[in-house]
Amino acid sequence: xxxxxxxxxxxxxxxxxxxxxxxxxxxxxxxxxxxxxxxxxxxxxxxxxxxxxxxxxxxxxxxxxxxxxxxxxxxxxxxxxxxxxxxxxxxxxxxxxxxxxxxxxxxxxxxxxxxxxxxxxxxxxxxxxxxxx
Amino acid sequence: xxxxxxxxxxxxxxxxxxxxxxxxxxxxxxxxxxxxxxxxxxxxxxxxxxxxxxxxxxxxxxxxxxxxxxxxxxxxxxxxxxxxxxxxxxxxxxxxxxxxxxxxxxxxxxxxxxxxxxxxxxxxxxxxxxxxxxxxxxxxxxxxxxxxxxxxxxxxxxxxxxxxxxxxxxxxxxxxxxxxxxxxxxxxxxxxxxxxxxxxxxxxxxxxxxxxxxxxxxxxxxxxxxxxxxxxxxxxxxxxxxxxxxxxxxxxxxxxxxxxxxxxxxxxxxxxxxxxxxxxxxxxxxxxxxxxxxxxxxxxxxxxxxxxxxxxxxxxxxxxxxxxxxxxxxxxxxxxxxxxxxxxxxxxxxxxxxxxxxxxxxxxxxxxxxxxxxxxxxxxxxxxxxxxxxxxxxxxxxxxxxxxxxxxxxxxxxxxxxxxxxxxxxxxxxxxxxxxxx
Numbered sequence: 025x026x027x028x029x030x031x032x033x034x035x036x037x038x039x040x041x042x043x044x045x046x047x048x049x050x051x052x053x054x055x056x057x058x059x060x061x062x063x064x065x066x067x068x069x070x071x072x073x074x075x076x077x078x079x080x081x082x083x084x085x086x087x088x089x090x091x092x093x094x095x096x097x098x099x100x101x102x103x104x105x106x107x108x109x110x111x112x113x114x115x116x117x118x119x120x121x122x123x124x125x126x127x128x129x130x131x132x133x134x135x136x137x138x139x140x141x142x143x144x145x146x147x148x149x150x151x152x153x154x155x156x157x
Numbered sequence: 158x159x160x161x162x163x164x165x166x167x168x169x170x171x172x173x174x175x176x177x178x179x180x181x182x183x184x185x186x187x188x189x190x191x192x193x194x195x196x197x198x199x200x201x202x203x204x205x206x207x208x209x210x211x212x213x214x215x216x217x218x219x220x221x222x223x224x225x226x227x228x229x230x231x232x233x234x235x236x237x238x239x240x241x242x243x244x245x246x247x248x249x250x251x252x253x254x255x256x257x258x259x260x261x262x263x264x265x266x267x268x269x270x271x272x273x274x275x276x277x278x279x280x281x282x283x284x285x286x287x288x289x290x291x292x293x294x295x296x297x298x299x300x301x302x303x304x305x306x307x308x309x310x311x312x313x314x315x316x317x318x319x320x321x322x323x324x325x326x327x328x329x330x331x332x333x334x335x336x337x338x339x340x341x342x343x344x345x346x347x348x349x350x351x352x353x354x355x356x357x358x359x360x361x362x363x364x365x366x367x368x369x370x371x372x373x374x375x376x377x378x379x380x381x382x383x384x385x386x387x388x389x390x391x392x393x394x395x396x397x398x399x400x401x402x403x404x405x406x407x408x409x410x411x412x413x414x415x416x417x418x419x420x421x422x423x424x425x426x427x428x429x430x431x432x433x434x435x436x437x438x439x440x441x442x443x444x445x446x447x448x449x450x451x452x453x454x455x456x457x458x459x460x461x462x463x464x465x466x467x468x469x470x471x472x473x474x475x476x477x478x479x480x481x482x483x484x485x486x487x488x489x490x491x492x493x494x495x496x497x498x499x500x501x502x503x504x505x506x507x508x509x510x511x512x513x514x515x516x517x518x519x520x521x522x523x524x525x526x527x528x529x530x531x532x533x534x535x536x537x538x539x540x541x542x543x544x545x546x547x548x549x550x551x552x553x554x555x556x557x558x559x560x561x562x563x564x565x566x567x568x569x570x571x572x573x574x575x576x577x578x579x580x581x582x583x584x585x586x587x588x589x590x591x592x593x594x595x
Contacts, residue, residue, distance in 0.1 A: 032595045036585040097580050098246065099573060103545035108565055109573040 053123070060126050063133035071138060078129040085124020086117035192220035193524045200281055200291035202271045202457075204228035206236075206505050206591065207297035207494030209259045210512040213593030216261040218520050224261070225291075227283060229270040231256055233591075234327060235584055237505055240361050240541065242330035243323035244368040245338060249331040251584075259591045271298070274461040276487040293489045293519055296475060298458060300357065300495040300503070303451045308422035308431075310448055318425045321447040323365060324357065337365075337445060341373045344381025345444030348430055350420040353389040354451040354472050357495060357503045360538035360550070362386070363394065363403060365447055370410050371543035384411070385441070387418035387432060395501070396556045399540075399548075402569045406542055415441075420448065452503075454496050463490065465498050474498030479554065480531040482515050489522070491515045501554055502536040509590050510535045535559060539579035547575040 038046050064070070093116050094100050104110055199215060201208045204226045212224055238252035260266055267289070273282040280290045302324055304312055315322045316332025319340055323330040340347060347369065351362040366386050373379040386393070386407065393407070393414060394400040407414055418432040418439070429442050452472070454464060459473030463484065466476070475492040476485045479499040484490035493515045495503040502511070514530040521528035534554030541547045550568050551559050560568045566575060589595035 029595065032586060032589045035589045035594070036582045038585065097545075097577055099545035099576060099580075103573040103576065105546055105572040106567060106570050108567075112574050112577070 056123075056127055056130055059134065060130040063130055063137075067133065067138050071133070074129050074132040074136075077132060078125040081124045081128040082121040085127075086121040089116050089120020089123070192218055193520055194220045195222050195523045197292040197523055198223045198225065198290070199293045199295065199519070200289055201226045201295045201297055202228070202274070202281065203297035203299055203494070203496075204230070204256050204260065204266065205233070205297065205299050205494065206587070207299075207508045207512060208295070209233070209256075209591045210508060210593060211295055211297065211493060211516060212264050213259075213261045213591065214512060214516045215519070216264060217593055218516060219523070222523075224264040225267060225289060226260060226264060227267045227269070227271050227281060227289065228256065229268060229284070231268065233259055235587060236357070237579075237583055237587065239323050239327065239330040240364045240368070241580075242327055243321065243333040243337065243365060244372060244544070245334045246368075246544065249327045252327040252330075261593075270455075271457045274457055274463060276462055276484075276490055279489070291489075293491075293522075294487075295491045295493055295515065295519070296458060296463065296496055297493045298455045298496050300452045301455050303453055304448075306451045307420060307448060309425060310423050310450070314425050319428060319443060319445040320423070320425060321365075321445065322449070323361070323447070324449050333447070337369050337447075338372075340445030341369065341376055341378050341382070343444065344378060345383070346442060347382060347384045347445040347447075348387060348441060348443045349385070349447045350387045350418075350430075351389055351449050352451040353419045354453065355469065355474065355503060356449065356452050358538060359395055360540045362447070362449055364541040366412060367406075367410070367540075367542045368544065369445075370412060375544070379411075383413070385413045385415050387415045387420065389417070389419050391416045396550070396552050396558070398556075398558065398569070399550055399552070402548070403540075406571075423448070452495075458496055462486070463492075469498060479534065480514075481518050481528075482511055482532060483518055491519060499532075499534065499554075501534045501552075504536045504538065505587055505590070506537040506551075507535065509586075509595065512590075537561075539575055539583065541576065541579060542571045545576050546571040546573060547579050548572070549575040549578065 041049065090113065104113060199222055201212055201224065208226055208228065212226055215222065216224055233254045233256045235252040235254070238247055241247040242249055242251060257266065267283060267287070269283045269285055271281050272284045280288050281294070282288050304310060312322065312325055312329065314320045315325065315329045316335045319336055321333035321336045323333040349362055349366040351359070366384065370379065370384055373382055392400040393403040404414070417435050420430060421433045421438065422431040423446060428444065429440050430446055432439050432441065453459065454473035454475070458464060458475060463475045464473040475496055475498045477483060477492045477497050477499065478485060482491050482493060482497055484492065493511050494508050497511070511532050514532040517528045517530035535551065537549065537551040539547045540550050548569060548571055549566050551561060553559050558568050560566060566572060586595055
């Protein structure tokens with residue numbers, strides 16, 4: 025490659041998914057990330073109960089991401105030919121895992137917001153976490 | 158202390174942000190800040206990969222230039238997609254778009270082919286007899302496939318009678334898949350040929366062979382097939398180290414090589430192919446044959462004073478300096494793409510590397526300065542070795558391997574990442590190139 029510009033990268037992704045689907049996915053990822061940040065700020069702490077479910081969803085997200093890439097590119101596990109292929113595969117899985125974790129955590133936090141005394145929340149008076157769940 | 162740290166952190170953060178912004182902006186914003194003012198008339202023959210890329214690049218670099226493209230074809234063809242169409246991996250429409258959609262605003266497009274080029278009078282005559290004069294001429298006509306040179310062959314045979322010819326266009330690539338798919342199901346002898354002339358993407362005949370072999374294995378039919386690759390000389394690829402790798406893979410896949418076998422004629426009724434070999438003519442029967450005809454410059458170029466007089470005389474490629482692509486006798490004439498008479502590189506990847514060189518020399522000439530831009534013969538071929546794997550082969554005039562990602566993507570390894578590049582990233586990169594952005 026002569027030059028790998030940001031613009032080229034965008035063009036590549038638009039080509040892979042189609043322009044509309046790509047930007048829809050970017051928007052969805054951005055919205056979920058913003059909501060994740062929102063619930064963290066709102067709750068001022070991580071709920072380990074919700075985080076547990078988020079962790080449980082990670083292998084599912086990883087597997088889904090890999091399966092989608094294989095499906096979209098007509099390839100499979102048998103095509104792994106060298107270390108770089110394994111790195112790319114693990115990268116895809118990692119992105120899927122982290123994406124799923126953020127999504128699941130955010131959805132839980134939005135659907136079941138913490139109740140003041142039952143959730144992990146920093147007490148305004150003591151500054152200490154009042155952990156129950 | 159804490160204030161100092163906070164300030165430092167904030168400054169560091171700002172610095173990081175600025176660096177990020179610079180990174181995001183810099184690669185796209187090339188160093189040619191000021192467009193060169195000119196009233197020059199630049200005529201580009203051909204609105205394919207090379208012509209379109211240069212039209213877009215030049216319209217960015219020049220202010221006031223008149224750019225005229227002459228090409229009779231309404232459809233733009235993404236030719237690297239043909240091998241995928243001919244293996245049933247992409248539909249026919251994958252390679253087809255509108256020529257007009259890619260051309261820069263303000264450029265004039267004459268939708269007919271060039272018939273005559275007169276570099277002495279600096280004019281081009283179109284097929285309808287219209288005369289167009291130029292200050293600078295870029296010849297990017299591409300090449301023509303000389304199907305008539307194969308006796309007994311005609312394009313209407315493609316797709317039936319066990320005949321494929323994927324180079325002829327996306328429609329013929331789709332018909333090639335019909336014939337190849339029927340061959341896989343029926344079994345028998347398959348012959349995969351290539352011409353003895355210079356040709357577009359010398360990897361494509363190999364890709365077709367590898368893909369049909371692989372799809373046959375997937376369908377469980379490979380045992381019923383004998384696959385033979387007819388090479389035009391005693392190698393399988395122009396770069397020796399790659400040729401050896403392909404030989405090894407052929408051995409592993411059970412693909413036979415018939416060296417120095419150049420297709421001369423076919424008898425579609427009897428399904429017999431005649432080859433010219435050093436020992437005379439020889440016949441081979443087939444159930445499927447893939448035909449790639451000899452390739453030459455278009456008549457408008459061949460009949461002009463532009464080709465080499467002592468090289469490729471039967472093919473008519475233009476006599477240009479292999480590093481600047483400027484014509485040896487007419488300094489205001491350049492070639493780009495397939496029609497250029499240079500030792501390597503009739504591929505879209507070559508165009509990607511040639512176009513900026515032609516652009517820079519032409520702009521420098523207009524601005525009255527010298528350009529140091531040089532084309533080293535770079536070309537690349539994501540050589541598909543089966544569905545799901547390819548070798549990303551990049552080389553130059555010296556037959557040196559010049560990997561873009563040394564130590565990361567090994568050129569002679571069959572890799573999934575190289576397949577991903579061909580399958581999903583290549584067309585996007587090509588499209589960005591057409592727009593002058595890559």
